Amino acid sequence: MNIHGLQRNFCSAPTTLLPVQLPTRMESHLCGDELQKRALLARALVRTTIARYVDQTNDRVDPRSLNFKKNGYGKPEVEWQIADDWQPPALQFNISHTSSLIACGVTVDSPIGIDVEEKQRKLKHHILAFARRYFSSHEVEHLTSISDIEIQRQQFIKLWTLKEAYVKALGRGFSASPFKTFTIQLKAAAKRGIYLSRDVESEISEISVDSLGSENLTNNWQFLLLELAGSHYAAICMQKHNTLGGKGNVPIKLTARRTIPLVEDECVLGTSAVVPISGLTF
């Protein structure tokens, strides 16, 4: 699973991206320049990211040739061309953006949801009032138990991104899985598995989701929570492949790149740009 992050202040020449065909016409009438630029960048990021992972023997896939569609609930997907001699790759993606970062996650053969949020994001409402309205009772309990308001706020943002990522991974719209109907828990897990070689001293905690009384299967989703570029939390949710007889987590092979579409691209996994918080055993 690969995450590509684009920080907007790196993007210097958006005009070179104009020839990229916009898959939807919805955003073309935006009067806000900023929003239009962001929509363009998001499209460029998705296109170039997916194009990179399509194995076309020696031919590079032209990002402009990709077509997109929306599933029945509005989730964007790649619409692969049907050709006799070509098996479309099982790539799935999801994007999320804030005013200063756009993230695109790509997986092979697994539904994915990603959500990013600025670490410093502050609510206009009181956190617990918001949580009581929208989160599950377990989550409210967890947040209430945190006495330090700054830590409480951070935990809130983490929970928010995780919940968003889950609903986006499910891909059936927010009304299909209202936030109150499932609980995300960060549980401390015993040290196990293979860690990144560097100083992961603290326990890596496990993230799980519990659906309260609905038909959603919840034990086949796994979560990652990362800190990106020192400024953002990123939550990723993807479906597990039950290749190990259904028990335990299949380790995720993760790469992360910081990118300016068509301009620059660097792998940032293992640097301070990507800091795992929870849910990871590499």
Added chain:
Amino acid sequence: MASLAQASTALSTSCKPTLALSSRVSSLKSVSFSITGKRFPSLSSRPGRLQVSCSAKPETLNKVCDIVKKQLALPDTTAVTAGSKFTELGADSLDTVEIVMGLEEEFGISVEEDSAQTIATVQDAADLIEKLVEKKA
């Protein structure tokens, strides 16, 4: 079903099948007409064939605009009108949820997720609010 008495809209018809709609409501959301034959169907005889969606009261619209402006910390110079889309004003999903919460608090209503998903503009929000307030009454 259609209560034209509440909408301050005057419909004037002539013998021709085209309709002249003189509207004193600045943002009438949608009007659909079904005309069979040359005469304008009378409301009493075929109420189901005529639908007029009444737009929300100006006070409701104004309150929604205020809440949106506050949530998104928009400067006073930003124009927020009935047709303004939340996403165009810069709202992300967390903002939108906070806006809905603010509207719930202001109007004493409860907005279900599937209704919340349909709100894209200030007008949508105001119309939904009035619907819910009416249901409560």
